[in-house]
Structure formats: C-alpha cells, structure tokens
Amino acid sequence: MLKREVIEESLEKIRPYLKIDGGDVQLVRITEDNIVEVKLLGSCSGCPMSLMTLRAGIERALMIEHGEIRRIEQVR
Numbered sequence: 001m002l003k004r005e006v007i008e009e010s011l012e013k014i015r016p017y018l019k020i021d022g023g024d025v026q027l028v029r030i031t032e033d034n035i036v037e038v039k040l041l042g043s044c045s046g047c048p049m050s051l052m053t054l055r056a057g058i059e060r061a062l063m064i065e066h067g068e069i070r071r072i073e074q075v076r
Contacts, residue, residue, distance in 0.1 A: 002030050010065050034070045
C-alpha cells in the first residue's frame with residue numbers, strides 16, 4: 001500500500017513547475033487499488049491544458065517514481 005507521505009514527497013518535486021504558472025496540486029487520497037486522487041488548484045484548476053498537466057506531468061512523474069500506482073485521477 002502506498003503511503004501518503006511518500007506521494008506527498010514526490011508531489012513536492014512537481015509543485016515548483018506548477019507554481020511558476022500560478023497553480024498547485026493537492027493530494028486528496030490514495031485508494032486501496034493504488035489510484036491516486038489529486039485536486040488541481042489555482043490557475044491549474046481552470047486551465048484548458050490541465051488534462052495534459054495531469055497526464056504528461058503529474059501522472060508520468062509519479063508513476064516513474066512509484067511503479068505500483070495504477071493511475072492518477074483528478075477530483076473536484
């Protein structure tokens with residue numbers, strides 16, 4: 001089972017890139033089947049490129065570091 005603290009540490013590495021454009025990401029929860037739910041904040045929440053940020057940025061980075069993650073999902 002993935003630990004929240006470990007995912008938070010990984011998100012800290014991604015945050016500077018999001019904050020450059022006025023955005024951020026919040027870890028909401030990790031499901032029992034290793035799906036990580038996040039909420040995009042700031043300018044990321046309404047950005048037309050948010051899906052690309054989620055898939056190509058956040059999901060890719062987390063899945064490279066943590067192979068047991070099945071996927072990342074955005075919640076509102």
